Amino acid sequence: MSSGVGERVGFVLTTVVFDADETVLDLRPAVTGGLVAVLDEMRRRTSAAAGVTLAELESDWGAVFGELKAAPVAEIRRAALARSLARAELVDHLDEIADLFFAHRFALTRPFPDVPSALATLRGRYTLGFATNGNSRAERCGLAGEFAFELYAHENGLPKKPAPEFYAAVVAAAGVPAEQIVYVGDSWEHDVVAPRRAGLRSVWLNRLGLPRPPGCTPDAEVSNMADLPAALAELGVDAVGV
Ligand SMILES: [Mg+2]
Structure with a gap:
């Protein structure tokens, strides 16, 4: 379906949610x-x-x-x-x-060097979230105030990824339809396969240059966080463009 914005065709993307460990945090x-x-x-x-x-x-x-x-x-x-x-x-x-x-x-525990500037760029275009299986609390790891919402498995009974309930909680916290949310992370199973199964978009952050496993296709793949803003812009019509 056409976005109705210029020549571009894509989906509306309003929210970018990050995995923590080995994605934004150098654990x-x-x-x-x-x-x-x-x-x-x-x-x-x-x-x-x-x-x-x-x-x-x-x-x-x-x-x-x-x-x-x-x-x-x-x-x-x-x-x-x-x-x-x-x-x-x-x-x-x-x-x-x-x-x-x-x-x-x-x-x-600190963010990877390419993370702060990427988050700053993305914040102007999308709502940013943080959702992790681990205990890397944003405020204890150099990421205080970076995200509009944060979700931690085991808080309020939230099961760990790849449980569907985890991604449903992400969608609820974002307050927008699942298809407007992209999940970004390093784990193929937790951050690509399971979010897509739950109706979200996914970007695989493949810092290690691993071969892509079969059976699922992420919406995009990047090797570093600096490439993420361009990859997302390519992927969809962001909220500013709607
Ligand atoms: Mg991870």
Whole structure:
């Protein structure tokens, strides 16, 4: 259907909603920094931690994630840390060590360098939202005041992606029809396949240059956030143009 605006044909796009971790937030260095602080503290407390390695602490997340993947991220992290502390008989100190980890993890979590200017550009054209499975609260990660709405799985009973209820909550928060919303994220399953199934548009942020999986086609694909404004302009007639 024609947009009725000049020569352009596209759909009306009013709202852009972002995944958090590895999309707008460079989480990996923050998690590694948190685990380095944990390992330092373990070694300070007991010589039994002398042989424990950072690689072992990093592997503990993967070891517990499978059976806890529906749980809140903080709970999964505590289970991973408990496993790490058990390596040096320090499990009784889980509460303090978890506090230490999260203090470092949040202090070190920052947007990717290409994010602030992209958000500034997009804000003039669209309503911006933030919707995550994780616990990267915008205000604790250098993104205070950037979004018109924020959704966090497990708050108010919100199930995690890829549950359809998650995207329904995004649509409700946006207050516009699903087809006017584009979801932007790095996860093929959570940020491309499931949003499209729920009637939203999707942009795959493929920072790593991964091959595109079969079975679904995102509305657009970008390799960095700086390319997003042009990709969205190409995709639809934004609200300003209607
Ligand atoms: Mg992500």
